[in-house]
Amino acid sequence: MPKLSVIIPCYFNESNIPVTVPGLIANEANFPTGLEFEYVFVDDGSGDGTVAALRRAQAYYPDRIKVVELVANVGSYNAIVAGMAYATGDCLAIITADMQDPPELMVQMYDYWCKGFKLVIGNRQDREETGLGQVFAKTFHWLMKHLALKNIPDGGFDFVFFDRQVCDDVVRMQERNSNLFYLMVWLGYDYVNIPYVRRKREIGKSRWTLQKKIKLLIDSLLSFSFxxxxxxxxxxxxxxxxxxxxxxxxxxxxxxxxxxxxxxxxxxxxxxxxxxxxxxxxxxxxxxxxxxxxxxxxxxxxxxxxxxxxxxxxxx
The missing domain is CATH 1.10.287 (Helix Hairpins)
Incomplete structure (x- = not known):
């Protein structure tokens, strides 16, 4: 049976870890028997007790959790690439530490991977969040779809399931100031997308500031569009x-x-x-x-x- 590596970037997620880890472990029961699991948590230079929380989780589940500690904060996408470099699975998934993306969707993603799809995208059909964040997200993805990559799904995405080959391609490229998820689509592999509703964050406070959102928009447009x-x-x-x-x-x-x-x-x-x-x-x-x-x-x-x-x- 293959091995699944789940990559979780962490930044000031001390309060999320005690909820996220048991949720991911419980989700294993929905997968076929015999599948190996590896959870690669990447601490992106958090200034709180995230690392301590990860070490406690690893002590409780020593058989499946890997903790990659970065020296300083380098951004979520660079942290994910670090996790991809240290992941050893035949297939991989990326999910946020705040559990806004439903981990049970990975079971359906795994089924598509078994059918031969090297990239499976969970695209946000809607989100429970409201306000300026939702407006910015919709505007961002509309601009990317119409000005840069026309073959990306509607609604945006950062919840993906992909093959080892896609992982190796992205890690080998080492592309800076880009958008990791759009880069996976740019590679050209056939993909399938699964729409879902993104949950509202229940624990902790998002560190995804307006400044970071604007930088991501600029990076994405300049990386994939002339x-x-x-x-x-x-x-x-x-x-x-x-x-x-x-x-x-x-x-x-x-x-x-x-x-x-x-x-x-x-x-x-x-x-x-x-x-x-x-x-x-x-x-x-x-x-x-x-x-x-x-x-x-x-x-x-x-x-x-x-x-x-x-x-x-x-x-x-």
């Missing part, structure tokens, strides 16, 4: 045409004796508008240049402080 650069080119061309027409208009007034427009107001509007466009264009180009520099330096995506291996592997 739209920002193309938009600059189109706008620049449009401004050039407008400038040419306006210049011809001014020259025509000069030669045909018309009243020339007032200079100061017109000049300042044009200068400020063009200057603003230039600054935006330089900012977008700078984002691309920075990502190229970051990749060229080849600094590690994460630094591992310690890995606590399970004592032995459990077969259900």
């Amino acid at each position: 739209f920002p650069i193309r938009a600059i080119s189109v706008l620049g061309l449009g401004l050039g045409v407008v400038a040419l027409l306006y210049g011809l208009y001014i020259i025509g007034l000069k030669f045909f004796g018309g009243d020339e427009p007032e200079g100061w107001t017109t000049l300042m509007v044009v200068v400020l508008f063009v200057a603003a466009f230039q600054m935006i264009a330089l900012g977008v180009i700078g984002e691309y240049v920075w990502r190229g520099l970051d990749a060229a330096r080849k600094r590690p995506m994460y630094v591992v402080k310690q890995v606590n291996e399970p004592t032995h592997t459990l077969t259900r």
Whole structure:
């Protein structure tokens, strides 16, 4: 029978661990007998008692929990890549530590994997959360679907089940400042998506701040779309045409004796508008240049402080 590795990134999840671990263990009963389980918890430089909670959970379930401690906070996606690098399963799943994604859905995902699908996506058909978070999520995924990757499912996703081959491909790429889940789709493997309703967070407080959401949006667009650069080119061309027409208009007034427009107001509007466009264009180009520099330096995506291996592997 194959081995399933479940990767769980953790960041300030001290209060979640005592609930998450038993929930994942209880879900094992829904899988076929003989399947091996491995839970790879990656602490992303938490500043609370997350590591201590993970060590207590590992002491209680020493046969199936692996704890990867990172030296510092490197972001959820880099932490997941670290977990993928240390996972040993034939198939793998990624799930959040706050249990907003239903672990029982992994059983259906596993069935699709057994049928030959190398990537199974749990896409959020809806979510119990309300407010600006929901609006941002819907806007984010609409932009990605229409401007970057047209073959991604509606509703967004960060709950996936995938084959060892997909895992090896992603770990080998070591792509920085990107979107890990969209990268899996970009690889081109056939996938199946399972819609579900994302639960409301019951324990703890989300550390997914607006600043991080905006960075993810920028990273995702620049990683999978040339739209920002193309938009600059189109706008620049449009401004050039407008400038040419306006210049011809001014020259025509000069030669045909018309009243020339007032200079100061017109000049300042044009200068400020063009200057603003230039600054935006330089900012977008700078984002691309920075990502190229970051990749060229080849600094590690994460630094591992310690890995606590399970004592032995459990077969259900």
